[in-house]
Amino acid sequence: MSFNTFGHLFRVTTWGESHGPALGCTVDGCPPGVAVTEEMLQHWLDRRKPGQNRYTTQRREPDAVKILSGVFEGKTTGTSIQLMIENTDQRSKDYGEIAETFRPGHADITYWQKYGIRDYRGGGRSSARETAARVAAGGIARAVLADMLPDLKITGYMTQMGPHGITGDRDMAEIENNPFWVPSAATADQWAEYLDGLRKSGSSVGAVIEVVAQGLPAGIGAPIYAKLDTDLAAAMMSINAVKGVEIGEGMNAAALTGEENADEISMGPDGQPIYGSNHAGGILGGISTGQDVVVRFSVKPTSSILKPRGSVTKSGKETEVVTKGRHDPCVGIRAVPVGEAMMACVLLDQILMDRAQTGGKRGQIG
Amino acid sequence: MSFNTFGHLFRVTTWGESHGPALGCTVDGCPPGVAVTEEMLQHWLDRRKPGQNRYTTQRREPDAVKILSGVFEGKTTGTSIQLMIENTDQRSKDYGEIAETFRPGHADITYWQKYGIRDYRGGGRSSARETAARVAAGGIARAVLADMLPDLKITGYMTQMGPHGITGDRDMAEIENNPFWVPSAATADQWAEYLDGLRKSGSSVGAVIEVVAQGLPAGIGAPIYAKLDTDLAAAMMSINAVKGVEIGEGMNAAALTGEENADEISMGPDGQPIYGSNHAGGILGGISTGQDVVVRFSVKPTSSILKPRGSVTKSGKETEVVTKGRHDPCVGIRAVPVGEAMMACVLLDQILMDRAQTGGKRGQIG
């Protein structure tokens, strides 16, 4: 079962609401003896935390993570790791008026219909604040992966904001230099101007995020129902506001012929097979090929906007909703570190599954 | 764990290889007392089975399903249901030459690298023949759903073949009238011509399939990590050759503004909320809204083509591969009933989860 848990062997169970006292997660199945500190996790949380620039919600949360169990003298013990982040800037009064009204495009109405009760403050459990716990768990996964596969590198970035893609060539070195994590300085400038306009008009816009893992060996992935791409699709689709997930060519694979799409194989200089292209996104039959693993997902525009939208109340009256809280004009921006965290968790989980079944033995070529 | 099992409560475990003696699945957690016969399951299998027209593989398999357990005097007993389909037309000799060579774009190489052994005949476990077991399991799910929700309707169809979308308006009545399950007679003609050309040239092409569920009540879906959309994404991505999954607007959600994307709500004539649009694809916060649930997925072109492609052998020599077996020029066609089956299984599974947790009680509006 997986109400609030993801992962097969590296298992993360999250808890907490947007405006409760705290949120966090339990990380279970973590290998022992791995160096983990609060500072290491904080590094990743700081990338996601709100209020860092004018393009993200102005809620001021330090998102300070505490390790409550499972780490002793700076190393994981193999027992369950509890991570807690206290909420400090919950202006619940902002949400008083939506207690009785459902915001269009939000989970307000479906949580009510399913459970008959909901913590309406800030979206409660359906708030994107839940993703802070994912980023913390991803920090644990990264620490373990750094031990196991020092050359593995996970990089997330935006490739589209609203209708605008990347202008010109990608320059990965630029990703950390702009608030959008876009690999292009020129594009960052264009998007800034575009988003400023949207923000001022009280609107919002969607985005596409790409996450790439470099350095994953061939042979990782558990067919048929825990394929690497299956797990990645589930992981990304579980993030708030995500509406589509692609591996490699993604939806565009439909338009290709067999000869266009098949990645030809040859022998590389190190005696290992190499590929002439990567339409597959690094995954064949659910198992990694050793190429870059490439995942993309779309994030819809946040529905919390200043423009009035028609809706209904709990008592069944029609009304108009204007959401005045502190929201992200492009919530996709903060989804970048979340996507990276999910990639880290899925890869580690799959590596542990592979280690269980195969013991790390591989079929050799050549 | 989910190596070969999917579902939380309605659990399907599949087994079997393309050229072994048989394949099948165990369906576990099925509600008792539901009428199920081999004929009912055969109806769905016949839609997927190969050799039905010139656009699908010429392998001749009756795909006759046998119920070996879990059904007594025509009704499910609540115990595990075993479904078996015997393989009858395994021309293994077709595959002799690929025992030592990896077909580009196939799982041949990754299965070898992961396991160090593989049944190379017809792709072995990675063959799309595995999906016959899914369709059989989907037949069970449909029987249960028909009991629980008589108005629920699941419909799959193709919306794109290669670069070609649907011409003109959709006419759902046409879906069963053409070999492509496309809701447009004119489009079917155009696609037939296009695919004939491709087939003769020994090539193949991708496709987009859409599956819609009508009549699912609001409140179905288990946040955070078994959201309805998450489970659907995993289910579809687990199908052979799928590279992208979309819910509602899908990847296009990125291009929209908040006011364009939010589906406005009003009160319908029956006193229940209705929506002015369905960008969300019937799911908010991972829970159904009561609108149509809309899922799309892309299927890549099969890599088994007559055009030579560069590859390598197990001993590390470079070579060219031409795949001569009996393959589908557009494997997406036969993915339509598979997508429907996965939708049926996911919906039933989610309904059972909801029944467990909420007992079917719903928050009322109005």
Add this chain to the structure above:
Amino acid sequence: MSFNTFGHLFRVTTWGESHGPALGCTVDGCPPGVAVTEEMLQHWLDRRKPGQNRYTTQRREPDAVKILSGVFEGKTTGTSIQLMIENTDQRSKDYGEIAETFRPGHADITYWQKYGIRDYRGGGRSSARETAARVAAGGIARAVLADMLPDLKITGYMTQMGPHGITGDRDMAEIENNPFWVPSAATADQWAEYLDGLRKSGSSVGAVIEVVAQGLPAGIGAPIYAKLDTDLAAAMMSINAVKGVEIGEGMNAAALTGEENADEISMGPDGQPIYGSNHAGGILGGISTGQDVVVRFSVKPTSSILKPRGSVTKSGKETEVVTKGRHDPCVGIRAVPVGEAMMACVLLDQILMDRAQTGGKRGQIG
């Protein structure tokens, strides 16, 4: 997977070490709309907490439980419930000398051998303090059960301390009147004298606990591998120091003949079947019969005693160990509320599973 999680649908994930800052659990899958307060949970925790009389460890812990998520305005929301208990009386220095030495009969040595690292303070994760989290979770389960089955009653008590059973007839009204939860005032006096002697001599002793559930309807239990008795056996065996679990006749069933053991059935005054005896402990084929569900388990004597025992150090030197900490002379006493909590969790979990699969419909008799 279930490293630190138990339950199929009502899932409890525990975390925390004996001498860390806190311990607790996440309760997932809880039905929504159930009244739950910290006071309700505290009631159960107070029964288990240490330092209440001279027969339990003198560690002074208030074991005050906080609800951090999943409950809104006094009711469960259906989302994950986080319960936290802060540790306040961790005299870690008591344990300094055992950092390098393994206590015989403890998990010290096996945790070290498995993980290569352990929090040695007070047994770390292997400490019975972990059971506080179970009792808290059991409080949630009891609240839900009280809603669903108001007549259900769960009662735990001791039936044996060391070699001493119960003298005379059982009087259930006495259970709450003595520190041993033994249903016999006379026995309580005898055991008090016996345990005073043991305690003064620095020794310890084992116990047998029986837990009975009255009022569970027939039909609860999920064969074959989540039978009610299977789940109860796992739940009880997972408690620290438990070495045996029995259902109904238990080990003694071996000594009986078929005619002695079979519980004869007749029709009761209310038109429902009744049984002439309960050798089965209320479970047939893994499913409840409607009779009392009877489980017993043995708890070994704590190995933390003042008598010197031969052992070895991490560096492989032989040594003698005398454990001076604050320990329970009969740790079985505090296992009574833990056994009750596990019974509550298992029953609720099984009821939810049954509701998922059968929808609560039952085969009728008569």
Add this chain to the structure above:
Amino acid sequence: MSFNTFGHLFRVTTWGESHGPALGCTVDGCPPGVAVTEEMLQHWLDRRKPGQNRYTTQRREPDAVKILSGVFEGKTTGTSIQLMIENTDQRSKDYGEIAETFRPGHADITYWQKYGIRDYRGGGRSSARETAARVAAGGIARAVLADMLPDLKITGYMTQMGPHGITGDRDMAEIENNPFWVPSAATADQWAEYLDGLRKSGSSVGAVIEVVAQGLPAGIGAPIYAKLDTDLAAAMMSINAVKGVEIGEGMNAAALTGEENADEISMGPDGQPIYGSNHAGGILGGISTGQDVVVRFSVKPTSSILKPRGSVTKSGKETEVVTKGRHDPCVGIRAVPVGEAMMACVLLDQILMDRAQTGGKRGQIG
């Protein structure tokens, strides 16, 4: 979920009824490259199969196992292994009269009450015939274990039949020389006489079975909720008719003092810790110590006896039941190979879990 599945990583899903066409199981998560043949599995099935001597049911079943998937050219491929055993001697007419009557002590009544439908022929799904699938799966586990741990040895035997224990010293060499798998020739003779009497009188009797694993390294077991002893308790309790499970001292641990029960540790000649006794049954804190793992379980007498017992019919009439089918006077006899099979499955499962989490690295002593 685990309706019909057991195991965390080495997962076995069983299916089939006593009088259906076949029964079997899917074994999932098996490591690849392990030699497995039908003959190897048949060896274990032959030990359990009925009709071998006058002390077991006279039903004549060859219990011939077929491997339908997951094994290629004599080796496991890492994909799901399907094992099927066809039923050949189903005299369903023997059971016609019990279609409307519930046999006391059987699951007849509870299956009916839970599901409202049941295959009444021979107990249907609740029949001990299901254990044939476990033994087949256990054969796979044994093959993998033989590869991983050549010195591991699993031995099951009876230690009690009805009120009679073993007379004199145990001689393990005798186990295979008598129909009761009792390690004592003298005891075998006494039990034969006793059971002949019971059989002729139409009665039945219970038994205690002990299963020992020698050669398991220290460090195997996954606390807190998949402890080695927890998993063994669940595995054994899931076997038909089992009513109690003990580890090491078992229920008797209650009667011991701390100094009696703690197994003292010293350094052995090979520089590894050794224990002066094994009250713990080879498990501390849920993790193996490296000593023999010792599990015992009781099997109740079969309720299918010739002596009339009071019962009720489906329509609520009181009646008397005499069960005339072909039954085991001591069903515990055939539980010996089943217990061994469960031990093999649990150990392999735990070894795979340990390999996943720790990678096989161990904390060193000395």
